[in-house]
Amino acid sequence: MPSEKALPGNLPPAPRGFVGRQDELAWLAEKLEPSGDGRPVTLVGVGGVGKTRLALRAARRAGVAYPDGVWLVELSPLRAEGQVPVAVMEALRVADQTAGPVIGALCAWARDKRLLLVLDTCEHLLAECAALVADLLAVAPGVRVLVTSREPLDMPGERTLEVEPLQEADATALFAQRAATVTPGFVLDTTTRRQVTGVCRILDGIPLAIELAVARLSSHSLEELHELLGDRLRSRFDVLARDEKTGQGLPRHWTLRTTIGWSHELCAPLERLLWARLSVFAGSFTRRAAEWICAGGPLRADRVEILLLRLTRQSVVLRDPADPDRFRLLDTVREYGADWLRELGEGEAVRRRHRDHYRRFAREACSDWNTGRQVAWCERVFAEHANLRAAVDCALEDPGSRVALETVGGIGFLWRHCGMLREARLALDRVLAAEHEPGEGLLLALWSRAAVAVTQGHPDAAVPWAERCMDLARELGDPAAIDATGYVTLGPLVLTGRPAATIEALSDLPLVPVVSDWRGSGQLQMRAMRPLAHLMSGAYTEVDESAAELRALCAGSGELWTGAFVDAFIADADLAQGRTAAALGNARAALAGHRLMHNTPGVAFGIDALVAAEVREEDGDGRRAARLLGISRRAWERVGREQFSLPGRVAAREARERLLRDRLGDTVYEEAYARGLAMSYDEGLDYALRS
Numbered sequence: 221m222p223s224e225k226a227l228p229g230n231l232p233p234a235p236r237g238f239v240g241r242q243d244e245l246a247w248l249a250e251k252l253e254p255s256g257d258g259r260p261v262t263l264v265g266v267g268g269v270g271k272t273r274l275a276l277r278a279a280r281r282a283g284v285a286y287p288d289g290v291w292l293v294e295l296s297p298l299r300a301e302g303q304v305p306v307a308v309m310e311a312l313r314v315a316d317q318t319a320g321p322v323i324g325a326l327c328a329w330a331r332d333k334r335l336l337l338v339l340d341t342c343e344h345l346l347a348e349c350a351a352l353v354a355d356l357l358a359v360a361p362g363v364r365v366l367v368t369s370r371e372p373l374d375m376p377g378e379r380t381l382e383v384e385p386l387q388e389a390d391a392t393a394l395f396a397q398r399a400a401t402v403t404p405g406f407v408l409d410t411t412t413r414r415q416v417t418g419v420c421r422i423l424d425g426i427p428l429a430i431e432l433a434v435a436r437l438s439s440h441s442l443e444e445l446h447e448l449l450g451d452r453l454r455s456r457f458d459v460l461a462r463d464e465k466t467g468q469g470l471p472r473h474w475t476l477r478t479t480i481g482w483s484h485e486l487c488a489p490l491e492r493l494l495w496a497r498l499s500v501f502a503g504s505f506t507r508r509a510a511e512w513i514c515a516g517g518p519l520r521a522d523r524v525e526i527l528l529l530r531l532t533r534q535s536v537v538l539r540d541p542a543d544p545d546r547f548r549l550l551d552t553v554r555e556y557g558a559d560w561l562r563e564l565g566e567g568e569a570v571r572r573r574h575r576d577h578y579r580r581f582a583r584e585a586c587s588d589w590n591t592g593r594q595v596a597w598c599e600r601v602f603a604e605h606a607n608l609r610a611a612v613d614c615a616l617e618d619p620g621s622r623v624a625l626e627t628v629g630g631i632g633f634l635w636r637h638c639g640m641l642r643e644a645r646l647a648l649d650r651v652l653a654a655e656h657e658p659g660e661g662l663l664l665a666l667w668s669r670a671a672v673a674v675t676q677g678h679p680d681a682a683v684p685w686a687e688r689c690m691d692l693a694r695e696l697g698d699p700a701a702i703d704a705t706g707y708v709t710l711g712p713l714v715l716t717g718r719p720a721a722t723i724e725a726l727s728d729l730p731l732v733p734v735v736s737d738w739r740g741s742g743q744l745q746m747r748a749m750r751p752l753a754h755l756m757s758g759a760y761t762e763v764d765e766s767a768a769e770l771r772a773l774c775a776g777s778g779e780l781w782t783g784a785f786v787d788a789f790i791a792d793a794d795l796a797q798g799r800t801a802a803a804l805g806n807a808r809a810a811l812a813g814h815r816l817m818h819n820t821p822g823v824a825f826g827i828d829a830l831v832a833a834e835v836r837e838e839d840g841d842g843r844r845a846a847r848l849l850g851i852s853r854r855a856w857e858r859v860g861r862e863q864f865s866l867p868g869r870v871a872a873r874e875a876r877e878r879l880l881r882d883r884l885g886d887t888v889y890e891e892a893y894a895r896g897l898a899m900s901y902d903e904g905l906d907y908a909l910r911s
């Protein structure tokens with residue numbers, strides 16, 4: 221049985237000590253059994269009561285029964301309509317290449333899967349979440365769904381579990397556990413137990429309220445904390461807790477909100493201001509981003525880091541254990557900060573600063589894309605995905621503006637190269653539906669939209685965008701842009717199987733020096749059309765010559781996205797000319813490059829090249845080749861169209877399968893293939909890259 225760490229999926233590392241909830245975990249273990257009836261399960265409760273932590277604990281325990289993994293989809297950053305299916309697809313790492321409805325592609329992918337999906341924080345997207353869950357469960361009998369929300373999804377068959385505050389003993393244990401990290405040597409004895417129990421009673425046993433109170437032990441003794449809560453906070457509760465007409469008690473969400481308010485009052489004025497402004501971030505954020513967005517007025521940029529660390533010590537801000545330079549706010553704490561920001565009248569201004577910061581981020585990344593920092597930028601795009609999405613949403617409130625064009629064009633370019641094709645296409649379509657003045661911003665948006673269509677394998681969709689892009693590049697008189705736009709004009713020729721026409725068109729495009737920004741990447745992608753066209757026409761000597769020259773160009777600039785494709789073309793030419801050992805090495809190089817750039821179609825093609833080389837190797841390992849075919853199948857499932865539905869590629873795969881069956885026998889082949897199919901995506905890539 222695999223350990224929790226080895227579970228396929230994307231669950232974060234298990235948090236520090238989990239306390240209590242044994243009855244709830246037992247109930248969830250039964251309801252999440254793969255052999256159960258498949259009804260969705262929703263954990264319902266007030267903010268801060270521990271729904272997410274309970275869901276993740278239960279998911280980890282259930283995960284060993286789901287060979288296709290346990291997948292967390294964090295929905296709190298989403299604001300615009302229609303984003304839920306895309307967010308689920310991205311969390312599942314499905315690099316869908318189709319252009320139809322997202323939910324259709326998602327259901328088609330999930331049809332034969334056995335996985336557990338955790339939809340976290342659904343209360344602001346109830347209808348969308350309910351519709352997605354209903355569609356998924358209708359076609360995918362092996363999928364189970366666990367939801368956390370402040371309200372039920374209110375859909376047929378839904379099972380709900382009200383997550384209550386912790387029982388007194390568990391609340392006390394949680395307090396003591398957290399207190400020991402703030403005050404080393406803290407123990408529960410007769411005196412401290414009484415005080416801790418009193419504090420936990422006042423806080424209604426709500427875990428987040430307890431953690432916020434414990435954080436104050438860095439500046440107050442336990443006795444002082446108990447006194448503060450007993451005298452000041454309790455008196456405030458009493459005012460809120462009794463309605464003059466009904467006499468009803470204090471709702472639990474007010475318990476937490478009042479505790480957060482108490483923490484807020486104990487913050488210094490500039491700490492409160494930073495807390496409010498930090499609420500603009502949709503996901504985690506860096507110190508540099510906080511300085512740029514949150515500074516202003518009395519809050520100087522050189523004070524932000526100090527104040528950020530103070531808020532971290534008070535548990536208002538959480539620090540990422542894997543990356544000490546990244547921070548985040550819990551949803552309930554962010555909501556309080558956002559309310560305070562509105563009270564200050566700064567909401568829109570800070571939101572625009574957030575948009576402009578990530579517009580600048582995209583501009584810097586695009587200007588630096590054709591360099592050795594490409595992989596680092598790709599990783600930053602993934603880390604900032606929620607914030608980039610929020611910046612796009614903000615910019616698209618005025619899709620005809622220059623700001624919208626620059627924001628969406630730059631971010632769309634990055635999303636296209638980092639495998640987020642759906643979001644790139646949707647955002648670019650919206651901004652390009654408006655009229656814009658000619659300029660580099662429009663050029664980048666048009667190129668990115670055409671490139672998305674080429675990458676998705678849709679030549680008819682690419683042509684009009686490519687034509688507009690080329691017309692504008694010529695109007696601007698930019699030689700590097702004209703060169704780069706050759707990629708999106710040639711792409712449809714390649715996709716429709718016209719290598720001769722591609723070679724002829726290449727002769728009409730003058731080659732100019734490659735630049736270091738996004739245009740340079742496009743220039744190299746255009747040059748990659750030549751070895752690909754030669755490969756398609758069987759001119760392998762020409763492939764060797766043009767690909768070797770291009771590989772040197774890519775290596776010299778640090779362009780890995782195109783370079784990995786060139787390695788794959790060379791591997792195919794090696795195979796065609798009987799250079800099997802060289803083909804294996806070049807196929808692994810291509811696969812490693814595509815993996816670094818999160819390029820799922822490239823990864824799938826790379827594994828196919830490895831299979832072909834293993835099959836052709838005279839003393840090759842047939843079982844390994846069969847296992848690689850299973851791994852390839854998993855990779856292509858993420859793409860959505862096996863071998864891009866290219867007849868030659870499909871036929872080649874089928875021929876390799878027949879050859880391996882003949883060589884190994886059906887039983888041995890199917891056993892090895894099944895072992896590859898059962899591997900997680902990352903396990904499969906690790907195996908494929910081993911020589």
